[in-house]
Amino acid sequence: VGAIDKYGKPAVVAAARTVLAKWRDRIINGRLSPELHQWQSGHIAQIPHISREIMTLVEEKHLNSMKPVFNLTGTSIHTNLGRSLLPDAAISAMNQVAAHSHALEFDLTSGSRGDRDLHVLDLLIELTGAESATVVNNNAAAVLLVMNTLAKDSEVPISRGELVEIGGSFRIPDIMASAGCVLIEVGTTNRTYVRDYFKAIGDRTTALLKVHTSNYVIQGYSSSVSVPELSELARSARIPLIVDLGSGALVDLKRFGLPTESTVAAVLAQGADIVTFSGDKLLGGPQSGLIVGRRDLLERINANPLKRALRVDKLTMAALRAVLMLYRKPDELPETLPVLRTLLRRSDEIKAVGDQLLPAVQAAIGGMINVTLEPCQSQIGSGALPTELLPSWALCLRPIQSEFEGQGNLMALATSLRQLPIPVLGRLHDGAVFLDLRCLDNGDDLHAQLSLLTG
Numbered sequence: 541v542g543a544i545d546k547y548g549k550p551a552v553v554a555a556a557r558t559v560l561a562k563w564r565d566r567i568i569n570g571r572l573s574p575e576l577h578q579w580q581s582g583h584i585a586q587i588p589h590i591s592r593e594i595m596t597l598v599e600e601k602h603l604n605s606m607k608p609v610f611n612l613t614g615t616s617i618h619t620n621l622g623r624s625l626l627p628d629a630a631i632s633a634m635n636q637v638a639a640h641s642h643a644l645e646f647d648l649t650s651g652s653r654g655d656r657d658l659h660v661l662d663l664l665i666e667l668t669g670a671e672s673a674t675v676v677n678n679n680a681a682a683v684l685l686v687m688n689t690l691a692k693d694s695e696v697p698i699s700r701g702e703l704v705e706i707g708g709s710f711r712i713p714d715i716m717a718s719a720g721c722v723l724i725e726v727g728t729t730n731r732t733y734v735r736d737y738f739k740a741i742g743d744r745t746t747a748l749l750k751v752h753t754s755n756y757v758i759q760g761y762s763s764s765v766s767v768p769e770l771s772e773l774a775r776s777a778r779i780p781l782i783v784d785l786g787s788g789a790l791v792d793l794k795r796f797g798l799p800t801e802s803t804v805a806a807v808l809a810q811g812a813d814i815v816t817f818s819g820d821k822l823l824g825g826p827q828s829g830l831i832v833g834r835r836d837l838l839e840r841i842n843a844n845p846l847k848r849a850l851r852v853d854k855l856t857m858a859a860l861r862a863v864l865m866l867y868r869k870p871d872e873l874p875e876t877l878p879v880l881r882t883l884l885r886r887s888d889e890i891k892a893v894g895d896q897l898l899p900a901v902q903a904a905i906g907g908m909i910n911v912t913l914e915p916c917q918s919q920i921g922s923g924a925l926p927t928e929l930l931p932s933w934a935l936c937l938r939p940i941q942s943e944f945e946g947q948g949n950l951m952a953l954a955t956s957l958r959q960l961p962i963p964v965l966g967r968l969h970d971g972a973v974f975l976d977l978r979c980l981d982n983g984d985d986l987h988a989q990l991s992l993l994t995g
């Protein structure tokens with residue numbers, strides 16, 4: 541009854557059904573525990589056993605949803621862990637619009653209906669040099685909307701080297717099919733030339749698409765066609781060139797000593813007519829998909845009914861605007877933008893954190909786990925610079941066989957780490973759980989969690 545007050549009847553009923561189904565299954569298969577035999581033979585007092593199980597399940601489901609975790613996986617922008625952490629400015633902007641009515645789509649001068657894109661339009665134009673821009677739910681939606689608007693029922697040549705799959709079922713051929721486009725594969729996996737595109741362009745071709753190979757590189761005997769070359773071809777065929785940049789950067793990361801990606805502005809300057817990119821990869825903002833480019837094309841894109849279905853809400857708009865504002869002072873980004881802050885953490889800074897933590901963690905759990913501090917390599921994640929690794933340091937946990945029970949000691953340890961009140965997520969490597977300290981903000985908090993580990 542207490543559970544129903546706290547979690548609601550449907551949740552408790554669902555958990556009861558799950559638990560009872562499990563027991564029914566055991567009874568049917570003749571796998572009864574001795575306790576249940578007792579219960580069957582009249583010990584009704586065993587019923588609390590089942591109700592306790594139901595309670596545990598309800599609570600587990602309730603508590604485990606959206607739980608904060610330590611991301612010590614070594615992947616900074618981790619899609620399954622929510623990608624970019626937002627800057628304070630974005631969080632307070634979201635709080636503001638969440639709690640108050642505000643002029644989201646309302647022109648305060650004329651008193652008439654406005655356009656929600658206006659909150660970021662000028663900023664995006666200023667930061668990318670585009671003529672116009674819009675925002676949708678994520679970059680997958682951006683590609684879908686652009687292709688559906690500009691190339692529905694017609695042919696789009698794309699290099700065989702760029703038929704990308706991004707984790708979580710984003711596949712270029714599937715998106716193209718959903719958008720109603722006919723994908724024409726050109727070139728080969730490793731080499732595609734301008735003449736391949738040229739031969740594929742016909743009466744039914746309405747756009748060229750170039751996709752950033754976000755999570756892989758084709759090395760060795762390979763060649764692809766650059767944006768300037770493709771742009772020239774598109775211009776002569778009088779069709780637009782669309783570039784899906786994936787993790788588009790708004791500033792050149794080289795200025796901070798990171799490996800470079802072409803910026804959105806650079807790709808537009810090289811002649812792309814439309815560029816799409818994610819708001820929550822290298823940009824460091826909320827989940828969103830940004831579309832920037834030619835004004836006439838954006839007018840068509842905005843007029844597509846799909847745009848309404850893919851639009852972003854006020855929280856996203858507020859957060860995105862706040863993040864884009866930070867880009868007006870690019871020199872301060874390493875302090876103001878959490879994504880850059882973690883990517884720019886120097887190896888010696890990370891090691892200093894580890895040196896401080898190591899003795900405390902050893903004292904807490906050294907009896908059952910061998911703890912060391914070892915160099916490792918972090919990755920940026922989410923399809924940004926897949927082959928560029930950043931030197932880092934990790935606490936390495938190796939279970940001591942006799943102390944740590946369970947099947948496969950290492951797996952048991954990884955499971956225990958995930959089951960801590962604030963789960964600790966690392967990476968299995970070299971017979972150890974590596975806890976990469978790059979994304980760690982508070983060493984004391986981690987120490988407190990690790991101290992709760994038991995074998």
Ligand SMILES: *Cc1c(COP(=O)(O)O)cnc(C)c1O
Pocket residue numbers: 678679680681683704706710751752753754755784785786787817818819828829922923
């Ligand atoms: C990540 C990525 C996408 C998908 O972006 P989401 O924001 O995750 O929807 C699409 N294309 C490329 C090239 C990407 O790297």
